[in-house]
Amino acid sequence: MEFNAPAGRNLFDASKVVGKSTPRIDGPLKTTGQAPYAYERHDVVANQAYGYIVGSAIAKGRISAMDAEAARAAPGVIAVILATETKPVGKGMSNYAPLFGGSDIAHYHQAIACVVAETFEQARSAAALIRTSYDRSAGRFDFPKLAPEAPLAKDEEGKPDRQTVGDFDSAFAAAEVKIDATYTTPDESHAMMEPHATIAAWDGDKLTLWTSNQMINWGKESMGKILGMDPKNIRLDSPYIGGGFGGKLFIRADAVVAALAAKQAKRPVKIALQRPLMANNTTHRHATIQRLRIGAGRDGRITALAHENWSGNINGKEGENGTLQTPVLYAGANRLIANYIATLDLPEGNAMRAPGEAVGHLALEVAMDELAEKLGMDPIELRIRNEPKSTVPGKPEKRFSDRNLVRCLREGSTRFGWDRRKAKPGSVRDGQWLVGMGVAAGYRAAPANKSAARVRLDGNGGVIVETDMTDIGTGSYTIIAQTAAETLGVPLEKVKVTLGDSDHPAAAGSGGQWGAASSTAGVYAACVTLRQKIGQTLGFDGDKAEFAGGKIKANGKSFDLAEAGKLSVDGGIEFGKFKDDYDVGTYAAHFAEVAVNAYTGEARIRRMLAVCDAGRILNPLSARSQVIGAMVMAAGAAMMEELVVDTRFGFFVNHDLAGYEVPVHADIPAQDVVFLDTLDPIISPLKAKGVGELGICGVGAAIANAMYNATGVRVREYPITLDKYFERMPMLT
């Protein structure tokens, strides 16, 4: 099915299943420990051996020698593979350094060896016996020092990433009120709870990977490139994924090394990347430096807006572009966007939840708060005053598909009790605590990508959906079941969903907030095709028949779905060019209340609210979870998360869950989420957009603004930790 015009009225507008809060259909398995994750699949293949990866102890240089004699002779050891004895593997999608092989070291903790043994303890013990000598080279590790010399990044068309509208310089010079501030965000780690893990097994020239991967089809194609083999001979299976957040978008060392080790050991091999290797071996969110310049009239209308962004990566490409929301979020006639990127020898930077926008809002939305204060204007009113008209500023040909940001701000203001906020910082005291409120707007693009599925009838009234779509905690299982139940008119419990198997039709996968919108549209399209096939089988027009309650009404007759027998169709959705005329986005207003101890400076979030505009909400229960979870991650980015770079040796120092601090239960006392009742006919037939990344865009800025409102101390270097503001705290009175 091609989606090539805005969705009209369709069956989802009278939905009975879609749009209703629905407990996850995978819930009973997940809560009882019965959902099998990659490393746990004892039953899929016999004789599994244990692999243990060794990471490089230098960040840049060459391995001069490796001695695995003792490891190979150690008890239980079946095989040892060494980088120095292995030709570098090919590069799959978004692999910037080879995942294994060769003597060159590109980054710290790059995989250089794997020991395969009968038991985990034996593999770990033998891995410690491998002795490696290195010739270390100097590396480019100090991003803030290198940033000023960094060139402009290349945009999608290969042109320097610099956009202008009007004449920023003149307008900024002439502006009545100006903000010129620079913000920094640190490197961050996905730190998903399930480590990257794979069981690899060869059957002749066929390779099966039971793995943990967000993008099954990308992974299959990439493995083909990496190992120089036909992807047809590769199967990936990821029915349950213990978190990804972008860190499992691409094939990583666990899968590659398990495949190589299984070949050498002539046994299936299972590997989980050790937690202390994850931060440096895999990808991370890149640090940024962002300069915001905003000029406005006394009336608060923005006349000049510049957002410049610097980041760095190992390949001098694919940085963290904090400017992404800035062309879209506010009006203003004169604009400048520029994105620079340095080349570094740190581990590989890549996508983490809302790449670009997540950190971009931490700069833009604090700059807006600073502007509001300078204008003496309420920060909500400032945002409303700069709401663009119906098209993207500077692009009159690009319409907003369905945009309700102002409603989000107004609704949030009422619900949060914004009228109780005191504009003057440091003026609300609650016992020992200084209390402040902050607000921020949020924008995240809402892409939708080609997505396919197979839908079968089991002949007994049951429906089976099979697709390589993944559920990384997002709730895909349930919204796909809801979509099939709605379209085929069966109760939810009659639908079985099988996900994550590359033998099934390729879905859009989980990334970029496109998964829910794309995969449900694909399942809808396949179900429509199945309805037609049912019609052909039973002698009616499937498009005109009414499917409800497990029955079909057509031509004045009633049929049981079971009468169609066993049927199977492959179908899917593709998205037409008409979408290029629109900016399809999701919007939010985020609010936070933070208390800072007047004596100790300890900062505690008290409550948070997100009001979201994302079209139809397919499953309000799990959509809310996506948003509260994103708010938690944003709280981490604002207040605690930072991969600390050792600029002498070029690695992330705090590379485990003790050193890399993420929010815990006690950090998040109260959250609320409101979804506006909106529909976006441009996104898909279901008119539903993703929310999982919207939820992280703006929350951190709302927290930062609340901390400023509480204390009067503005910190522009994230995370906002005590050391950065304590000395500037107001004197106690």
Place this chain on the structure above:
Amino acid sequence: MADNVKTGPSRRTVIAAGAVSAAATSIPAYAKPAQLPGKPPMRVPVSLEVNGQAKKLELDTRTTLLDALREHLKLTGTKKGCDHGQCGACTVLVNGERINSCLSLAVQHQGDKVTTIEGLGTPDKLHAMQSAFIKHDGYQCGYCTPGQICSAVAVLDEIRAGIPSHVQLDVSEPPPLSNMEFRERMSGNICRCGAYSNIAAAMADVAGGGA
């Protein structure tokens, strides 16, 4: 840092014929045989009661309780998130108290009664806390979930037993079954998906006798 430095294990010539037979066949021809580091793994019998069933195992002394459950008893509901006691995903109940099963060796648990997520309930017969997690969507990816549920069950018991916490205003009083008590006591169980608010709601539901 190990750059430009070559260090080796102390070379000992301890050979234990029985334990190396599997390895010996896979030693490449160029490797020098028979120079084995350290002693072969020591295996000891371990008796546990897991989810009400007696289990007798023969385990490497280095095997953690977590790996005894996951790799030997194939009870993979208990998760390995960090293997270093930093995340709580491996939480199980041992003699009624919660512990990080990655932080203790199986041999330390001779005769202990271990309850894992599989022992709390099954999809057909859910524990009240499991039902409450489903109802309140107290999870997303599901990987930390068994640990969260085991911890949540233990936390309610700890509060009822009067065990004090950091957030209690008066430690001489019985601790309340409150939101902040739950959040404080659950803070050793990281959920990167950020389901904390829903987990607290699930706990409140169970504590109030609902779910």
